[in-house]
Amino acid sequence: MRIDTGRVVQAGREALVVTVAGEVDVLTVDRLRAAVDNGFEQLPDGATLVIDLTDVTFLGSPGLQALVDATRTARRRSEPLHIVVDHTRPVIRPIELAGLDDVLALFHTVDQAVPS
Amino acid sequence: MRQPGNDDTLRPDTSPRDRRHRKDPAVRARPALYLQLPADPIAPSVARHRVRRWLTGSCWPPGQQEDIVLAVSEAVSNAIEHAYRDDQLPEVVDISGEIEAVPGGQRRVTVIVRDHGRWRPPPIDDENRRRGIPLMRACVDTVTIGQPDDNRVGTSVVLRSRVVPSLPRALGAGDNDINPPDAATAT
Numbered sequence: 001m002r003i004d005t006g007r008v009v010q011a012g013r014e015a016l017v018v019t020v021a022g023e024v025d026v027l028t029v030d031r032l033r034a035a036v037d038n039g040f041e042q043l044p045d046g047a048t049l050v051i052d053l054t055d056v057t058f059l060g061s062p063g064l065q066a067l068v069d070a071t072r073t074a075r076r077r078s079e080p081l082h083i084v085v086d087h088t089r090p091v092i093r094p095i096e097l098a099g100l101d102d103v104l105a106l107f108h109t110v111d112q113a114v115p116s
Numbered sequence: 117m118r119q120p121g122n123d124d125t126l127r128p129d130t131s132p133r134d135r136r137h138r139k140d141p142a143v144r145a146r147p148a149l150y151l152q153l154p155a156d157p158i159a160p161s162v163a164r165h166r167v168r169r170w171l172t173g174s175c176w177p178p179g180q181q182e183d184i185v186l187a188v189s190e191a192v193s194n195a196i197e198h199a200y201r202d203d204q205l206p207e208v209v210d211i212s213g214e215i216e217a218v219p220g221g222q223r224r225v226t227v228i229v230r231d232h233g234r235w236r237p238p239p240i241d242d243e244n245r246r247r248g249i250p251l252m253r254a255c256v257d258t259v260t261i262g263q264p265d266d267n268r269v270g271t272s273v274v275l276r277s278r279v280v281p282s283l284p285r286a287l288g289a290g291d292n293d294i295n296p297p298d299a300a301t302a303t
Contacts, residue, residue: 023164026193058164060189061248072266089179094186097254098247 001028003035005042008114014047015082015114021055023107024063032063040077048080050113053091064098069098071104083104148211153194155231160189163211167227174215176225177280184277187255188227190248192272195231205231224257224280232270 001022008015018035022024022028022040039049051070053059067083082105095101107113148168151160164185169183188211195209213227252259252275260274 023161025160025189026196027161058161058185058189060160060186061191061251062193064247064251089182093182094251098251 001031003031005039007042008110010111010114011116013115015043015050015110016043016054017050017110019052019055021057023058024053024056024066024106025058025060026062029062029066033066033069036066036073040073040079043079048082048113048115049074049103050082050084050110052084052110052113054084054086054088054110055086056091057071059094061094061098064094064100067095067104068100080115082107084108084110084113127161128250148215149211149227151211153192153209153211154209155209159209160192163192163209163229164189167211167213168215171225175283180278180280183255184227184275186224186227187252187259187275190255191229191275194248194273195229195271197233217282218279221282223244223282224279225275225277227275227277228272229275230270230272 001020001024003021004019005018006019008017016039018032018039020032020035024032036049036051043049051067055092056063071081085095086108092101095104095106122264149167151163151166153162167185168181171184176184192209192211196207208231209229210230213225214229215223215225217223249261251260252273256275257278258274258276260276262272262274263270
């Protein structure tokens with residue numbers, strides 16, 4: 001699993017994008033959690049944290065739990081968290097099966113996930 | 117294949133056509149899956165890779181493959197949690213799979229994931245487990261969780277997939293070079 005964090009500025013609005021590629025399971029999920037926690041720590045005021053799962057090839061319950069926990073953290077910190085899934089079946093399927101498509105703030109693309 | 121719990125898949129065939137289907141080499145000769153892995157965090161990814169390869173080699177429809185792979189990954193993840201909670205000698209996880217004919221020209225996969233850790237109730241705050249078991253149940257037709265057949269200590273999870281069409285008769289036994297059926301005709 002590869003994970004990168006980078007800043008994006010779009011139409012004057014800023015986001016920190018955590019880009020995840022590969023498989024998210026019990027072996028790799030701690031790295032995702034750490035990147036998300038770091039993202040919240042580094043997030044400038046008024047910016048949005050975005051988790052881009054476009055290139056994720058597997059997502060199981062450890063990853064789903066990490067996304068739920070990230071959403072809870074975002075609410076507790078009153079900071080926006082947007083998750084990009086682009087209908088890629090390896091990711092959208094478990095999210096829907098777990099009934100989380102109503103719980104997570106889902107977007108089709110990073111562009112759409114950055115508020116404008 | 118013996119399975120714990122109710123098993124009504126192997127009812128006697130009711131028609132000569134069903135008996136011929138069951139004896140069809142294209143159905144009987146599909147290789148079974150077996151692997152034994154150390155019960156560590158790498159196990160789920162190895163299991164996913166092997167199950168995917170086995171299902172692809174058996175021309176399983178891709179969408180159904182991913183559901184089965186997800187269910188197996190969840191079961192293996194749960195099994196390694198059993199192992200790590202025990203502080204015993206290194207444990208293993210057994211994964212076995214078979215394809216069986218279903219009357220009516222269909223087939224299904226059964227995968228059994230076994231661990232031998234001493235069973236303990238999952239921790240109250242184990243959210244992965246609370247999510248993992250319903251996720252498994254959504255991915256396959258039935259999930260049966262119990263003790264292994266031979267009364268050994270541990271847990272066995274029997275995953276029975278949804279049925280899919282059998283391969284056309286034109287594809288012979290062991291003919292792994294034939295391309296899978298057109299995706300438009302597979303479920």
